[in-house]
Amino acid sequence: MNEYDVKNEVSDKYSLRGRVFSKIREDILSGKYKEHEELKEVAIGEEMGVSRTPVREAFRQLELEGLIQIIPNRGAYVTGISAKDVRDIYMIRSRLEGLCARWATANITKKQLDEMEENVYLAEFHAGKGHLDQITELDNRFHHIMYEACNSKMLEHLLVDYHQYVQRVRQKTLSTVNRSTESNKEHRALMEAIKAGNADLAEKLAHEHMIKAYNNMVKNGLLDATGNSSGDESMDHPEIED
Amino acid sequence: MNEYDVKNEVSDKYSLRGRVFSKIREDILSGKYKEHEELKEVAIGEEMGVSRTPVREAFRQLELEGLIQIIPNRGAYVTGISAKDVRDIYMIRSRLEGLCARWATANITKKQLDEMEENVYLAEFHAGKGHLDQITELDNRFHHIMYEACNSKMLEHLLVDYHQYVQRVRQKTLSTVNRSTESNKEHRALMEAIKAGNADLAEKLAHEHMIKAYNNMVKNGLLDATGNSSGDESMDHPEIED
DNA sequence: TTGTGTATCATTGTATACATCGGAACAGAT
DNA sequence: ATCTGTTCCGATGTATACAATGATACACAA
Numbered sequence: 001m002n003e004y005d006v007k008n009e010v011s012d013k014y015s016l017r018g019r020v021f022s023k024i025r026e027d028i029l030s031g032k033y034k035e036h037e038e039l040k041e042v043a044i045g046e047e048m049g050v051s052r053t054p055v056r057e058a059f060r061q062l063e064l065e066g067l068i069q070i071i072p073n074r075g076a077y078v079t080g081i082s083a084k085d086v087r088d089i090y091m092i093r094s095r096l097e098g099l100c101a102r103w104a105t106a107n108i109t110k111k112q113l114d115e116m117e118e119n120v121y122l123a124e125f126h127a128g129k130g131h132l133d134q135i136t137e138l139d140n141r142f143h144h145i146m147y148e149a150c151n152s153k154m155l156e157h158l159l160v161d162y163h164q165y166v167q168r169v170r171q172k173t174l175s176t177v178n179r180s181t182e183s184n185k186e187h188r189a190l191m192e193a194i195k196a197g198n199a200d201l202a203e204k205l206a207h208e209h210m211i212k213a214y215n216n217m218v219k220n221g222l223l224d225a226t227g228n229s230s231g232d233e234s235m236d237h238p239e240i241e242d
Numbered sequence: 243m244n245e246y247d248v249k250n251e252v253s254d255k256y257s258l259r260g261r262v263f264s265k266i267r268e269d270i271l272s273g274k275y276k277e278h279e280e281l282k283e284v285a286i287g288e289e290m291g292v293s294r295t296p297v298r299e300a301f302r303q304l305e306l307e308g309l310i311q312i313i314p315n316r317g318a319y320v321t322g323i324s325a326k327d328v329r330d331i332y333m334i335r336s337r338l339e340g341l342c343a344r345w346a347t348a349n350i351t352k353k354q355l356d357e358m359e360e361n362v363y364l365a366e367f368h369a370g371k372g373h374l375d376q377i378t379e380l381d382n383r384f385h386h387i388m389y390e391a392c393n394s395k396m397l398e399h400l401l402v403d404y405h406q407y408v409q410r411v412r413q414k415t416l417s418t419v420n421r422s423t424e425s426n427k428e429h430r431a432l433m434e435a436i437k438a439g440n441a442d443l444a445e446k447l448a449h450e451h452m453i454k455a456y457n458n459m460v461k462n463g464l465l466d467a468t469g470n471s472s473g474d475e476s477m478d479h480p481e482i483e484d
Numbered sequence: 485t486t487g488t489g490t491a492t493c494a495t496t497g498t499a500t501a502c503a504t505c506g507g508a509a510c511a512g513a514t
Numbered sequence: 515a516t517c518t519g520t521t522c523c524g525a526t527g528t529a530t531a532c533a534a535t536g537a538t539a540c541a542c543a544a
Contacts, residue, residue, distance in 0.1 A: 012314050015497070017302075041526070051499045053295075056526085057302045060259075064306040072254050073505045073526055088396040095337040154330040257527070283496070293529045298496085315496055315535045487544080497534070504527070514517075 017054035020044070021061055028067045028078055029168050039068060039076045066165065086169055087214070093162050094210035097143070100150040100159060101190060101206035105199040107151035113195060116145050120188050127180045135180045142187050146206075149194075179216045186212065259296035262286070263303055270309050270320055271410050281310060281318040308407065328411055329456070335404050336452035339385070342392040342401060343432060343448035347441040349393035355437060358387050362430050369422045377422045384429050388448075391436075421458045428454065 012018035024044065027033050041052045041059070048055075059076050062068045068076045108116075119142050126134040143163065147156040186209040193202040254260035266286065269275050283294045283301070290297075301318050304310045310318045350358075361384050368376040385405065389398040428451040435444040 012312070015314055017497080018314075040524095042524095052526090053498055053500090057299055060299045060302050061306050064303050070254070070526095072257055074507090075525070084394075085396055088394045091341060092338065092397060092400070095341050096334065099333060099337050152326075152330045154327055155334060158334070259527080282494095284494095294496090295528055295530090312496095316537090317495070485544100488542090490539100490541085492537100492539080494537085495535085498532085500529100500531075502527105502529075505525085507524090508522085510519105510521080512517105512519090514515105 015054070016048075016050045017057045020048055020050060020054050021058035023048065024058060024062060025065070025067060028062075029164065031168070033078050035078050035080045037078045039078065041076075065161075081165075081169055086166065087218075089162050089166055090210060090214035093159065093166075094207045094214075096155065096159055096162075097146075097210050098203040098207035100146055100152075100155055101194065101202040102199045103150035103152055103155070104146050105194045105197055105202045108149035108194055112145055112149045113191075116142065116149075116191050116194075119145065120184065120191055123180075123184050123187065127184055132180075139180075139183065139187075146190075146194075182216075183209075183213065257296070258290075258292050259299045262290055262292060262296050263300035265290065266300060266304060267307070267309060270304075271406065273410070275320050277320050277322045279320045281320065283318075307403070323407075323411055328408065329460075331404050331408055332452060332456035335401065335408075336449045336456075338397065338401055338404075339388075339452050340445040340449035342388055342394075342397055343436065343444040344441045345392035345394055345397070346388050347436045347439055347444045350391040350436060354387055354391045355433075358384065358391075358433050358436075361387065362426065362433055365422075365426050365429065369426055374422075381422075381425065381429075388432075388436075424458075425451075425455065 013022055024033075024039070033039065039059070041055045045052050045055045059068065059070060063070045063076070067079055069079050070076045119138055123135060123138040123142070126138065140163070144160070147159050150156060186205065190202060190205045190209060193205055255264060266275075266281070275281065281301070283297045287294050287297045301310065301312060305312045305318070309321055311321050312318045361380055365377060365380040365384070368380065382405070386402070389401050392398060428447065432444060432447040432451060435447055
């Protein structure tokens, strides 16, 4: 169960519409379509060899996902994400990851806990070697294990959503070895708290982990390589909080 | 700016699809369509005098909203909400309303604060008179003022969403004069905290307010008059928490 | 009776045709 | 040069036609 499975409950990857939806989504998240770019129904349809109908339905869904905005009778445009949006999402996530950690403490299975331990172990190994790709992948995976472990489809769905959403602007968060070592320590502490059944501590650690991740991201500059997230508003709040 | 405006940024109420979307949505929330009921494209289209196209597009959106579930090549079914879902949402909301209160403390305008004071005042009046409809309306409005005041479209959207979602099963939460008096006290305390600029207290009070509302709802039985929310899982956790 | 295969048909999935909207280009007036 | 109105046309909004799916009923065999 990776981060896409939850979405695919809803996105139906075997219909044309499902494929169109996934492709456009990926193209936006990967930065192929830039912020404020206009998406034309026929063009995208031709590119994928389908008619406008499935494209239109995919558009409607992408709009609700917040990836595009549709202006009636005009067109569909890739949504801009301001620096404030990113900040808001991280703050929202900090609360929700905390809640997730609390629930995970109560509901995590042995299997999930095992995978989490292995994840932390591996991440420490790769951090020592400076393997950035593996580190990023393991970091994502760590969080998704926790999302699953909380045993709440509602919360899992929400967190997966935000996680993906933020990936648009968060390409290289862990790019400094410094941060990845820090991050691993936080993961380990969080895992230990969950393992020990200390829900209060787990919530607190997950909450702080998110805020530190955000602060680190801000410190190193939000901009990613895709040209997204140029920040409509000035971003001068590195965070205070708690 | 009421609770529908935020949705209407996206739902385009002047197109056929927008009207279909709103109508189905309302029919589900009001309980006209029961849980697990199948929605047929042609039937709904005919009922509203439109073709399948706008209905289908509305369906796709309603699916992402979580109100219906679409099974490929089979049909659309009204989503069931289990008692656990409701509980999860309230716990999620308790965190987010807390965050919202914190932000509102920093960002509320004089106008919003004035409306909030008037709201609390009026609510106390109507509670004394036992005017349940007005009390419910004022309760909703109180929360929406706060959602607006937090000055975060991301968070506002999320909270409005959940608020509406839960309305399906929350018809009569404030139906006891007892609870409405309690609730008003909590609103007043929260408002005073926001007015005084005490963000920590505001967050704590908003958080607790939500949990108390949930616990009260559970105590009086979740079931509403629409036949929704019969609870696929047994509901025996009145809440512990904090 | 039970099970299996097949025909049927209601319903959804997709493509296409037509209707309507709104922007861009241009013409003429000031 | 700027403004205004008009025409044109590309793009979206909606309806309809056609394709494909899957549930149901029924026939028939074991």
